Amino acid sequence: MKTVQPGPRAVPAWLRQRLLRAGGSVPFLTYMEWVLHDPEHGAYGSGRLSIGPHGDFVTAPSLSAEFAQLLAPQVAQWLERLPRGAPLALVETGPGEGQLALQLAQALQAGWPHLAERTELVLVEPNAGMAERQRRLLQASPLPVRWADFTALATTPLRGVVLAHEVLDALAVERIERRGDHWCRQRVLLVDDRLALEAAEPLAEPLLSQLEGLGLLPLDGRRPEGWRSELHPGLAPWLAACAGALAEGTLLVIDYAHEAHRYYAPQRSNGTLMAYRLQQASDDPLRDPGHWDLTAHLCLESLNEAAREGGWSLLGSCRQGEALLALGLAQRLHALQSGEPARLEELLKRRESLLRLVDPAALGDFRWIAFTRGGPTGGGQQLPLFLSQPEV
Numbered sequence: 001m002k003t004v005q006p007g008p009r010a011v012p013a014w015l016r017q018r019l020l021r022a023g024g025s026v027p028f029l030t031y032m033e034w035v036l037h038d039p040e041h042g043a044y045g046s047g048r049l050s051i052g053p054h055g056d057f058v059t060a061p062s063l064s065a066e067f068a069q070l071l072a073p074q075v076a077q078w079l080e081r082l083p084r085g086a087p088l089a090l091v092e093t094g095p096g097e098g099q100l101a102l103q104l105a106q107a108l109q110a111g112w113p114h115l116a117e118r119t120e121l122v123l124v125e126p127n128a129g130m131a132e133r134q135r136r137l138l139q140a141s142p143l144p145v146r147w148a149d150f151t152a153l154a155t156t157p158l159r160g161v162v163l164a165h166e167v168l169d170a171l172a173v174e175r176i177e178r179r180g181d182h183w184c185r186q187r188v189l190l191v192d193d194r195l196a197l198e199a200a201e202p203l204a205e206p207l208l209s210q211l212e213g214l215g216l217l218p219l220d221g222r223r224p225e226g227w228r229s230e231l232h233p234g235l236a237p238w239l240a241a242c243a244g245a246l247a248e249g250t251l252l253v254i255d256y257a258h259e260a261h262r263y264y265a266p267q268r269s270n271g272t273l274m275a276y277r278l279q280q281a282s283d284d285p286l287r288d289p290g291h292w293d294l295t296a297h298l299c300l301e302s303l304n305e306a307a308r309e310g311g312w313s314l315l316g317s318c319r320q321g322e323a324l325l326a327l328g329l330a331q332r333l334h335a336l337q338s339g340e341p342a343r344l345e346e347l348l349k350r351r352e353s354l355l356r357l358v359d360p361a362a363l364g365d366f367r368w369i370a371f372t373r374g375g376p377t378g379g380g381q382q383l384p385l386f387l388s389q390p391e392v
């Protein structure tokens with residue numbers, strides 16, 4: 001992926017109008033919400049972003065179906081633990097192009113038909129532009145599919161597994177910046193008809209208490225003037241709403257995440273926020289608003305705390321590399337050696353995409369964090385929970 005440098009920050013008319021209506025500036029969180037999720041102008045809301053090797057950025061399921069095939073036994077195991085005969089749901093939140101949902105439905109149908117026959121796919125996607133593309137792809141789903149939001153699902157909570165693959169990193173973040181003796185909230189404003197960032201009002205409760213818990217208060221010399229990072233106020237409401245939709249089962253979060261001491265390390269002076277478009281990366285969130293994906297890593301302690309408050313118990317966590325190796329990735333690689341030489345090009349492609357999934361400098365560094373609620377699915381199990389080796 002190429003890294004691009006900040007360019008001119010021309011302001012589209014819709015954003016200029018909104019900023020002026022808001023008094024000239026808004027918190028970064030509001031800006032991020034608009035440029036990602038506005039139904040007309042947002043990168044996801046409009047359906048403008050596309051995921052895959054020929055799109056704006058790749059995700060594991062967009063590389064091949066093997067990610068879903070490796071994950072399927074784990075999902076099946078969690079579904080098996082739910083009450084016998086009960087209707088089951090496989091819920092994907094933030095399904096993007098819908099590839100993971102389709103590939104998992106196909107893997108479940110092929111490997112666990114007894115589960116597939118009582119499982120429905122439920123997609124939770126707030127952005128109509130993305131849901132439209134998911135609808136087209138999921139016409140091929142072997143399982144019944146529906147789209148719903150957490151509020152609607154809460155009227156008849158489900159039993160099953162919820163996946164959040166690269167979705168929580170798309171929640172809008174509050175950017176914080178040190179100014180003198182204060183942590184300040186970053187705002188986006190208009191300056192001479194250009195977008196700019198400024199450290200504005202000092203942070204108030206409850207964010208101050210959160211900062212204290214994360215070791216960022218009291219302020220000391222290790223994080224100098226201008227040091228900035230992110231907080232995720234959207235995590236707790238998201239996790240609580242997700243809990244309301246699930247009577248019993250497991251939530252698997254897969255995302256870039258760091259422990260607080262790494263996330264807020266003094267040397268990480270510009271946080272984790274990045275922008276992606278057309279396979280390019282930029283650390284300038286003000287570039288072409290509504291055309292770039294903006295994403296921020298998760299802080300593991302903040303995620304766990306928000307999950308606990310929301311009614312989830314932590315089941316376990318590990319790096320993606322470890323999880324996929326335990327789920328049979330090495331056996332898949334080994335099996336490629338006995339492939340027909342005539343299919344060499346295809347075999348090499350498969351090898352490359354499998355290795356990308358576990359590359360510690362890329363997707364292999366993703367974290368898998370599983371939570372459980374209701375029923376006996378918890379009980380101190382550790383990830384990976386895989387019981388028997390899958391067929392290759």
Ligand SMILES: C[S@@+](CC[C@H](N)C(=O)[O-])C[C@H]1O[C@@H](n2cnc3c(N)ncnc32)[C@H](O)[C@@H]1O
Nearest residue numbers: 044059093094095096124127130165166167170
């Ligand atoms: C980076 S894409 C992930 C796509 C897919 N999971 C994958 O890995 O290929 C983020 C997806 O999350 C959706 N999204 C954003 N905010 C969301 C929210 N609060 N709840 C559910 N989905 C959301 C976006 O519209 C998009 O479909």
